[in-house]
Amino acid sequence: MENNLKKVDIIFESDEKISPLAILEKTQKRPADDIILDLIDSGLKGRGGAGFPTGLKWKFTRNEDSDVKYVICNADEGEPGTFKDREIIDRVPEKIFAGMAICGYVIGAKEGYIYVRGEYNFLLKGLQKKLEAFNQGMKKLNIDFTIALKSGSGAYVCGEESALFESMEGKRGEPRNKPPYPTVAGYNSKPTVINNVETLVYTTMICHMGPEKFKALGTTDSRGSKVFSVSGDTPISGIYELELGMPLNEFVNEFGDGDTKAIQVGGASGHCVPRKKFNDTIIGFEGIPTGGSMMIFNSSRSMYNVLHDYLEFFTEESCGQCTPCRVGCQQLLKGIEAVKRGERPPAYLDDLKKLTATMKIAAKCGLGQSVGNPFNSIIDNFREEIIY
Amino acid sequence: MSTTEELIKDLVEKNGKTRNSLMPVLQGIVQSEHYLSEEALLCVARELDLSAADVYGTASFYTFLDTVPRGKNVIRVCKTITCHMKGKDDIINAISNALKVKVGETTHDKKFTLLTANCLGWCHKGPVMLVNDEIYPDLTPQKALEIIEEYAKDAK
Numbered sequence: 001m002e003n004n005l006k007k008v009d010i011i012f013e014s015d016e017k018i019s020p021l022a023i024l025e026k027t028q029k030r031p032a033d034d035i036i037l038d039l040i041d042s043g044l045k046g047r048g049g050a051g052f053p054t055g056l057k058w059k060f061t062r063n064e065d066s067d068v069k070y071v072i073c074n075a076d077e078g079e080p081g082t083f084k085d086r087e088i089i090d091r092v093p094e095k096i097f098a099g100m101a102i103c104g105y106v107i108g109a110k111e112g113y114i115y116v117r118g119e120y121n122f123l124l125k126g127l128q129k130k131l132e133a134f135n136q137g138m139k140k141l142n143i144d145f146t147i148a149l150k151s152g153s154g155a156y157v158c159g160e161e162s163a164l165f166e167s168m169e170g171k172r173g174e175p176r177n178k179p180p181y182p183t184v185a186g187y188n189s190k191p192t193v194i195n196n197v198e199t200l201v202y203t204t205m206i207c208h209m210g211p212e213k214f215k216a217l218g219t220t221d222s223r224g225s226k227v228f229s230v231s232g233d234t235p236i237s238g239i240y241e242l243e244l245g246m247p248l249n250e251f252v253n254e255f256g257d258g259d260t261k262a263i264q265v266g267g268a269s270g271h272c273v274p275r276k277k278f279n280d281t282i283i284g285f286e287g288i289p290t291g292g293s294m295m296i297f298n299s300s301r302s303m304y305n306v307l308h309d310y311l312e313f314f315t316e317e318s319c320g321q322c323t324p325c326r327v328g329c330q331q332l333l334k335g336i337e338a339v340k341r342g343e344r345p346p347a348y349l350d351d352l353k354k355l356t357a358t359m360k361i362a363a364k365c366g367l368g369q370s371v372g373n374p375f376n377s378i379i380d381n382f383r384e385e386i387i388y
Numbered sequence: 389m390s391t392t393e394e395l396i397k398d399l400v401e402k403n404g405k406t407r408n409s410l411m412p413v414l415q416g417i418v419q420s421e422h423y424l425s426e427e428a429l430l431c432v433a434r435e436l437d438l439s440a441a442d443v444y445g446t447a448s449f450y451t452f453l454d455t456v457p458r459g460k461n462v463i464r465v466c467k468t469i470t471c472h473m474k475g476k477d478d479i480i481n482a483i484s485n486a487l488k489v490k491v492g493e494t495t496h497d498k499k500f501t502l503l504t505a506n507c508l509g510w511c512h513k514g515p516v517m518l519v520n521d522e523i524y525p526d527l528t529p530q531k532a533l534e535i536i537e538e539y540a541k542d543a544k
Contacts, residue, residue, distance in 0.1 A: 080468045080507040118415075118452045119508050121521040153415060154451030156506060170410030172449040188408075231470045231511035238512045268469075268507075295470060295511070309469045313506055319449075 005254050006243040008217060008225035010205050011198065012091055020098035020204055021137045027207040028143060032062065032106040039203060042211035043223030048074060048159075048196030049266065049291030050366070054203060057193055060183040061107040064191035069109035071100045072168075072187060072194040075116045076152050076159040079267035080313060081293030084227040085197040086120055087239050092201065093127055097134045097147055099200030102207055103193050104145040112147040113187070115164055118154045156317035160365050161186070161194045163319065174321045175365035198227055198292070219245030222284030232264075232296035233257050248273060248281040251294070259298040262381070267293035268310040269370040272303070274381040303382035307336060310374045318367060325368025328359040332375060336386055346387045349379050392428050395420055400435045410436060410446055414453050422462065423454040451505070459494045461539045464505035464518040471507075471514035479515050480504065482529035483536060499540060 027035060039055030046052045061069060073096055077085035089096065100112040114131075116123065128149060135146050155173045157163050162176035165187045186192025195203075202224065206214050214224045222244035231237045234255045242251075252260050262274050265281075265288045273281050273288065281287055297306060311333040320326045335352045338344040356372030363369045379386060389397075399416040403409035413436070417428050424447050433440040447453045454462075465471075465480050480491060483502055487495050494501040510516040513525035517532065524535055 077509055078507060081470065081511050082507075083509040083511055086509050117509075118450075119505070119518065122523055150411070151415060152450075153411065153453050154505070155449065167411060168408065170407040170446060172446055174449075229511065231514075232473065293511075301473065305472075306469060309472060313468060317506060 005246060005250055006217075008241045008243055010209075010214075010225060011088060011095075011201050011227055011241050013205075014092070018208065020092075020094035021134065021141075023204055023208045024098040024101050024138070024143070025141055027102050028105045035102065035106050035207065036062065038211045039206060042206045042214045043218075044199070044202055044206060044214065045223075045285060046196055047198035047202065047226060047291070049079070049269075049289065051285055051289050054195065054199055057183060057195070058103060058106050060181075061191045061193045064184060066191050068111075068188070068190045069107050070187045070190055070192040071103045071107070071109050071112040072164070072192055073100055073112070073114040073197055073200055074159065074161065074164060074194050075114055075120070075197050076164060077197070078117055078119075078156040078159050078317075079269065079291055079293055080310070081231055081264065081267045081295040082229045082291055083231075084229045084239050084292050086123065088197050088201060088227070089116070089120070089123055089127060093130050094134055095201040095204045096197055097131065099195070099202075099204040100147055101138060101143060101145045102203060103195070103200070105143070107191070107193055109193070110144055110146070112145060113150050113168065114147065115150045115152060115158075115168060117152045117158075121151060124149060124151060155319075156313075157319045157365070157367055160367065163365070164194065165192070172319070174319045175367075177364065196291075217243050219282075219284060219286065221245070221286035222289075226290075226292060228290075228292050228294050230255050230294045230296070232294075233260065233298035233301070234296045245282055245284040245286070247279070248283060248288075249278040251283065252278050252296075255294070256296060257298055259300075260296055261299045261301065262297045262303065264293070264295040264297070264306070264374070266290035266373070267295075268313050269367070269373055271373050272306075272377040272381060277381075303378055303385045304336070304340060307374065307378045307386065308333070311336065311371075314367065314371050322362075322364040322368065324359045324362040325364070325371070328355055328363070328368060329371060331355060332371065339387060346383075349383065349386065353379060390427070392417075392421065392425065393431050396428065396431045396435055400432075405436060407436065407438065410438070410443065414443075414447055418453055422458040422460060423456060425457075429455070457494065457498075459498050459501040461499060461519055462501045462503060463536070464503045464508070466506075466508040466510070466514065466516050467504040468507035468511075470511040471516060474514040476504075476515040478529050479517065479527050479532050482532055486533055486536060500536070 044054045158167045158173040163173040167173040182192045315329040399413045403412045433443045516525045
């Protein structure tokens, strides 16, 4: 099998000669506006899944007039099929800290928090130790920024940025109305930059190597590389940093087991791509964007079971505050069960698809809005498996 | 003063008497007492000067902040799709038979509670389970039982 995929080594690269703290020291001697321009120029977009340009996010927050601002690292990685942030936290935490501190310098924040999901509590002890050393290191360099850890308690929806702020404020993790966006009113209603773990590491590395090297990777719409979490029916599951903008068929050639029937790109809230569409699907912002989750299914798998599993997941994880999501998720789940049992005609699936369209418009946050992604892509491509 | 009250006063002192401390305080109680009793929730409300409804509202939102009694060791087997494909049902059945409890139940001796969890973030090494805060990837039914046995010894 020919290997066309370009493997990249930016995130986990360990250069003994220059530490993340040294990158920070070097970077904070530069004008903040230059750093923002570099980030915008690099084309870096958020790696958590939503893909907002990182440089702009920092710029908007910098422009806010407030004495208190915050930098938050979103380590509430909960999308089914994603496990790259855990690996990054475990292996290169200093690069995350440095990214947060650079951000703090750029926007004018003195406090940073890392919100780690409760399922990763076993990481906290080691992380805290490394964090204390890094905080000490910053103090010695007279950098006025400190980072602290916050821990979640098992709620997928807290990965939604405004729900995460609510959780940090000691409340139920229910997403807020937007606007205002976090850049204006985030944690404690103060201007806040909230970035994914991987995004923050890329900011450190772009400050280190310059935007040109990063820009040279990927495509016009999807600059740079990305860490992918590969799981399911593959002989080589794990974490891989790959160039963005790759055709899905090349991915399948590399990772599939020779019998790949479908790939779920972007986790439970992402899109299911069937075999016949592998050739004309691009992984990136111009095609199907992803937070990194790539779940591979071979022809022994029932797509009904896959969809059922996702819908159960959303039914349990919906925070319940808005009706379209709370009731919608339940009805989608009951609906496919009823069709499967023959209590509803196959055409009922089309009514359910209309329900996902309503959810997309009416649900308050990304959770309810994106349930239609897996639902419609699985129903459209594997309708017969849902019915019979 | 009961031990719960003492624990809560310590936690509040350590984290600060603000609403923002509510999560770490509740997490600290679960760490020592395995769940949040009515007594604990009321005490937290008093100490942080919040309404009991607010405290219960927050606590009941989070899967890991249990408001019903749990065993000394809480087992959470991941049930999401990749672990499902890799045989999480066999793991759950093996533990369930060995401990003689169904999912959601606690053993009579209060040593173990068996639960399932949504994606734990180890899809490349499924099936996987958490016991308290410890993670156990690449499970087989045999391996899972050996791990449980170790905890049973320690819990005596």
